[in-house]
Amino acid sequence: MDQILPDLILLTGLTGFCACLLVFARQRLSPSSEVVIDEINRLLPQTQCAQCGYPGCRPYAQAIAKGEAINRCPPGGDDVISNLASLLGRSETDLAEDLKEQSMAMLAVIRESECIGCTLCISACPVDAIVGAQQQMHTVVEDHCTGCELCLEPCPVDCIDLEPVSTPPLSEFPKETTACINCGWCESVCPRNLQPQLLYRARQNPEQLTGLDLHRCIECIHCDQVCPSNISLTAAFHTSKEIVSRQRQAEATHASNETRYLRRQARLNNIDNKIVSRPSSNDKAALLESLRARQ
16 A cells, blocks of 8 residues: 555656647647648638638638638538648538529629729729720639629629630540550650659649649650559559649639738728828818927
8 A cells, every 4th residue: 555655746746747748739839820821821712702701811811710610611612621621620511502503603794885984893802804995895804703693693784794714624544454564664864863653643733743843744655665553554543633723723713812811901001091090170270280290
C-alpha cells in the first residue's frame, strides 16, 4: 500500500502535466481565425452573388468560420459543400431548401439597343463587370462577369439577359486495356528525364501533376513506343495538361473576381467616409471666422 500511493501521485501528476501540455500546444499550434477564413474563402467560387445572404464570398467565409451553415452557396453546389465539410470536419448536407443550385456558369448580356443608360446595373455589379455612363449605352465585360444575377432586378427596362456559358468538353483519357506494370522503360527513354509512370498514375490530380513537372512533357511519344502494356501515355498526358490548365484558369479567375470585389468595397467605403467627414455648417462657420481673424 505504501508503494502504490507514491505511484498514484506520480501518475496523477504526469497525467495533469500532459493535459496542460496538450492545451498549451492546441492554443499555440491551432491556426489563426484569419488562416481558417482564407482556406474557406479559397474553396468558394468567388461569384460574389450574395445568394448565401452575405454581401460576398469572404463575408460568407467569415460567417462559416463562426459556425454558419456550409450549404448556402448555389454556384458552388455539392462540390463546395463537400470540400468545406472535409476542411472543417463537418457533415455533408444538401443545398439549403430556400436556395436553387446553379447547374452551369452564366453570363449577363445587355441588349444594348434597349439600354437607357441609367447606371443602376453598374452600381449593383459586385465586381465592376459593367461599363458605361449616364444616358450612355452600357455593356458587360465578359471576362469579368460572374453571372451573379444582381444586375437583373435594378434594370428598369429589363434589357439584361442571363445566358449559359458553354465550356468545351475535356479530351477523354485513352481506355486502358492492360494496367501499368511500373517497368520503368518509359522513364528510361524520356528526353526530359520525367517519370511517365508516376505522371500516368496521377493523371487526374492537378497538384501531383504540377509537382511531377507535367508541363515539361513535350509529347514526343517515345514512352508510348516502349510501353509493354500499350498504354497511350502521350494522349493521357495531353488530357492531363488540359485539366491542369483549366484549374489554373479557374484559380486566376477566382483571384481576379475577389480582387475586383475588394477594390469596389474599398472604394465604396472610401466614398462613405468622405461623405461622413464633410464639414457641417458649424465647421464652415468656424473656418470662415478663423480666416477673417488672419486678415
